[in-house]
Amino acid sequence: MEHGVVTVVVITYNDAGRVSEAVASALAQGDAVGEVVVVDDASTDDTPRLLERLAAADPRVRVVRRAGNSGGCGTPRNDGVDAARFPWLVFLDSDDVLAPKAVDALLAVARRHDADVTAGLCVRRELPGGREIPWQQQLFTAESVHDGVARRPETLWDTLSVNKLYRREFLVSRRIRFPDGAAHYEDFVFTARVYAARPRLAVTPETVYVWHVRYGTGQASISLRRDRIRNWQDRVSAHQQVLEIMRDSGERDLLVAAQTKFLEFDLAVYLRELPQRAPEYQDAWWRISREHVRAFEEEAVSRATPAARWRTAVLLGRERQAADLRRLAELAADPPRLPPPYAGDARKPLWDEVRSAPDEAGEIVLDGLAEAPVAQLPFYVTADVDAGRRLLLELRLPELYGRTTQAGPQRATVEFRHRVTDTAHRCEGTWETLPGGEGRRAVVAVDAAALCEHGTITTWDAWVTLAFRDGRPVTRPLRAGSGLRRLVRLGRRGRPLLLQPYATNSGCLALRVADGVVGMRTVVAGRLARRVRR
Structure with a gap:
């Protein structure tokens, strides 16, 4: 492998207890890593002093300290891109680690295919137990290369920025940056900008990133704070930006694919937990979701799996009901399950019994159930x-x-x-x-x-x-x-x-x-x- 061609950008804020492990995992990648740029987002704990010691111990460690806290992850990552001296970039959060030999694996595939962006498998490591769950494993089954992602729209399911190697010139020349300031789900927007720029994308099945998921520590990541309605608002806002990016790119298939992905994945993640939330949360979630989904293309719904179509039909056709929420949570499971009672009949299966009052909602047909493959039956x-x-x-x-x-x-x-x-x-x-x-x-x-x-x-x-x-x-x-x-x-x-x-x-x-x-x-x-x- 080449020496000194990759910059690893580590972002940190008040994380003195974990940033050393992240930096160590970057340095352990070997000679291909020319520098580890650690961007400290104005930490107030012992992080600055710890970073000084790390920089003194290894000349490859460079510290960029921000004067004020940005409120998010996007600005410090942008600072790291600006400070980078080498032609390839990898992003790393201070509470995660790079897998052993991740940089070598990514760089080898990037060179082999002359790729602008190379993506590898990320695993979610649940702490303290240690169980590892692959993230979107279906996208990383074999090495492959793609000129843009329009012919591989399932790529949009990979919204992570940290499991990839980027050609720095590709990002800079196309002005691809993270949202600045206190923007949450900034990865969604950044990866949408990357995909919309039609990169030559290479994929490797090698594990390259270990995402630490800490339960019960009081320090849950943004994506795990789903008990707060603001979290859903932020996620929907980020997805609206994703749709605008795809619309502006002229890639209509990617626009539709991004909407279908939202119906299949994002809605399902929150629906599984919705029965456990307070009624005020449920009402707000239902209203925000319905307003967002109502603007989707009909084709986006028709491309979805049967279970996702049925969930969408209930969301758009019913007011929030406790009984519906319980069944929707089951239907949003992975894989989906549909509990009884089963209204209608085999010729016309229904979500529930037809309402008799003229001012009540009409019937919701479980379309496609009779033709669905056995593997998709709930x-x-x-x-x-x-x-x-x-x-x-x-x-x-x-x-x-x-x-x-x-x-x-x-x-x-x-x-x-x-x-x-x-x-x-x-x-x-x-x-x-x-x-x-x-x-x-x-x-x-x-x-x-x-x-x-x-x-x-x-x-x-x-x-x-x-x-x-x-x-x-x-x-x-x-x-x-x-x-x-x-x-x-x-x-x-x-x-x-x-x-x-x-x-x-x-x-x-x-x-x-x-x-x-x-x-x-x-x-x-x-x-x-x-x-x-x-």
Whole structure:
């Protein structure tokens, strides 16, 4: 690899506890990194002194200190671009890290394809647990190159600025900058400007960026502050700017694709949590969303998946109702689920019963349900827990307007996935038809002892894979039904097992397992600690 050709721009504000790790990850990239420009957005903690020490320890570290705080991330990133001395740029936030050899991987692909921008996979690392979840993994399955993104509109789903290598001359010559000041979701606007400029874009499946997501620390990132209506307002405002950028670029397909992406992704993220919000939040969210989406092209809606079209129809055709919110949250899940009741019939499936009063809203047809591929059908599977001598799950799969029978479910494979390691344990059952054709039922026996890790408490999420007559499997999270209570069982060699099936915040089934005396003591100690805090 070439020496000294990349500038890594690190932005920081009052982050003395974490910025050293970010800078270290940049320096560890090797000789290709000519400098690490750290832009301090007028920190008031120990960050300035810490950066002085880092700069004294390595001549590649240069510190740019702003006189006043900008209020956002865009201005310090722009300062870093202005200060950069090398032909290639990478952005890094002070609470994240670059993956090992990320710069070499990006630079090699950029050189190989003569690319203006090269994008790699980002993983979200949940702290303190350490579970890693790939971000938009479907976009990074293989190395590829594209002259502009119009023929690959799904690229718009990648709104991150930090998982990319940029040719600095490309950004400067086209005056591509981040929004200045206290603008949130500045990545949305910046990447839209990049895509609208028709770059030669290369993609690599290599992991290049580790996005640290910290829960319960009181320092959630902007994208995790979804409990504040201002967060949604900022997101919609950023998306409006994205649409203006695409409109001005003359790339109508990208404009439509940006609207479809909003229906598929942005709306769904917030809808999943909307039933948990206060009524005032729900009303404001509904009004802001409806006003924004009402201006979308009809083609944007028609390009969306069936579930996204149905969510959009309810948003535009109904006032906010608590019952609708609960069903919409299920329909916004990934993958989507549609719980009963099922109004209408197979010829004309409806969201709900037709209103009789002339001044009430009309019917909302679930268009496309009869023709949708099996993989896109919003099957809804619940699991009741049997507290007998064995741990049994009774699964129920409702009849979905005749599509369940048409697909012909044959086997149900329940999979318990370890929440941190993704280790999986499977058990199978066979579907039987319920009386009256109301759906299917299957009973699955769970080997709880196989889920144990000696002396610890483990958490497992439950999924079900439906095997159909034509062999095409569909996987869905299991919904929690009845029988959710703490159970004590004897495991292998007579060891006690403490089992706690419970419903997650999204209503899915999960299982905590405490193995042996140590696990039991941990549970008791936790109970005592909670009582002391009360």
